[in-house]
Amino acid sequence: MTATAVATLVVVLALLCLWHARATLGLRLAAAFLAVTAITSWAFEEAGVLSGLVYGPYHYTAALGPWIGSVPVVIPLAWFALAYPTFVVVDLVAGRWSGLPAGAGRDVGLALAGAVAMTGWDLALDPILSGPVYRAWSWGAGGGEGVPLQNSVGWFATAFTIYLLVRAGLRASDAARRRAVRPASGRRVRCWRPANDRIRAGPRPRDHSRRAVASGARRWGSWTLRNASIAPCGWRPRPTARCRSHPS
Numbered sequence: 001m002t003a004t005a006v007a008t009l010v011v012v013l014a015l016l017c018l019w020h021a022r023a024t025l026g027l028r029l030a031a032a033f034l035a036v037t038a039i040t041s042w043a044f045e046e047a048g049v050l051s052g053l054v055y056g057p058y059h060y061t062a063a064l065g066p067w068i069g070s071v072p073v074v075i076p077l078a079w080f081a082l083a084y085p086t087f088v089v090v091d092l093v094a095g096r097w098s099g100l101p102a103g104a105g106r107d108v109g110l111a112l113a114g115a116v117a118m119t120g121w122d123l124a125l126d127p128i129l130s131g132p133v134y135r136a137w138s139w140g141a142g143g144g145e146g147v148p149l150q151n152s153v154g155w156f157a158t159a160f161t162i163y164l165l166v167r168a169g170l171r172a173s174d175a176a177r178r179r180a181v182r183p184a185s186g187r188r189v190r191c192w193r194p195a196n197d198r199i200r201a202g203p204r205p206r207d208h209s210r211r212a213v214a215s216g217a218r219r220w221g222s223w224t225l226r227n228a229s230i231a232p233c234g235w236r237p238r239p240t241a242r243c244r245s246h247p248s
Helices: 003-025 026-051 074-096 104-129 149-181 195-201 207-222
Strands: 058-060 138-139 186-191 223-225 244-247
Touching: 003 026, 003 074, 026 058, 026 149, 058 244, 074 104, 074 149, 104 149
Parallel strands: none
Antiparallel strands: 058 138, 186 244
């Protein structure tokens, strides 16, 4: 496989990740995830290439195609293609742990777990892609396989920043949606679930089972609330513009 084939594979994986994110988070949050990852990773990479202070001294070759500044266009997409699956896995595994604090503390804990996992990805990928077969980038003086230890520190810092921004954004989006829910006393309200719960629930089933899903939502997702300001949420993988209320 050539470096051009690797770049093509990265684009395909990024599109598949975007499709999955759109199915679980909704189009707006999926696009925000992609934008935050691409912009943050490009900024770190650009600073790293120009200064050598983030990942160590390195530079990209022409093997990966066109550039933005000093960074190939495919590199921010590669960050997204790695960051999103890692985000989902961390949510499915560590996100269920009851020992995590709530609110911002939970975001920090899950961002740390994601950054550790992403650094593990890098330990396997960097020696291969910078090696004699692909030569996607070249290192200066460094340790094993030519990759300096500073590279792992830079990867951890970049991934942690991405995940912290993404999780803070998802939490703010969920909080804004909850504040918009003001059910009248004695009315049943069917609402969305938080973004992390939609990740665990997975995409909405296809049309052939939509009637059954709607029936289940009526049984489990409609709660009778009295004098409440925030509605519990039923099984809704995709966010909606507003909650639907029904007389009790």
